[in-house]
Amino acid sequence: MTRFTPAELEAARDRLVPDVVADGLQVLFCGINPGLMTAATGHHFARPGNRFWPVLHLSGxxxxxxxPSEQGELLSYGLGITNVVARASARADELSADEYREGGRLLAARVERLRPRWLxxxxxxxxxxxxxxxxxxIG
Incomplete structure (x- = not known):
């Protein structure tokens, strides 16, 4: 995995990371928002130690x-990834209540358009x- 300097990670702030989506997915996974490592790499849940990828596999x-660099393969399994808020930040607490609400509205529209079986x-x-x-x- 590529190592990024603090300056390179900071430069990724506010970047947008494309969703991994298609119509009719079985499951659309939705994160809070991209972290700086995700934005720097362009791959969802890219921070070393993030549990998403191991849990996805261990759950079957x-x-x-x-x-993370293989995220495109998810589509072949009927899986996809999006986020509530599109812009990257170092921490979720940097997002405003308005961003969350607008993100929820956009997410609902995305789900309506893509029609995944589960969100x-x-x-x-x-x-x-x-x-x-x-x-x-939870649950």
């Missing part, structure tokens, strides 16, 4: 452990903020 969604929001806090559902629970 993929036949092998994929690297899996990776982060209950993001779901609560995006859909103004403070009592949403």
């Amino acid at each position: 969604f993929t036949p092998r452990l994929l690297k 899996a929001v990776v982060g209950v806090t993001a779901y609560r903020a995006a859909f103004d559902d403070r009592k949403a629970r």
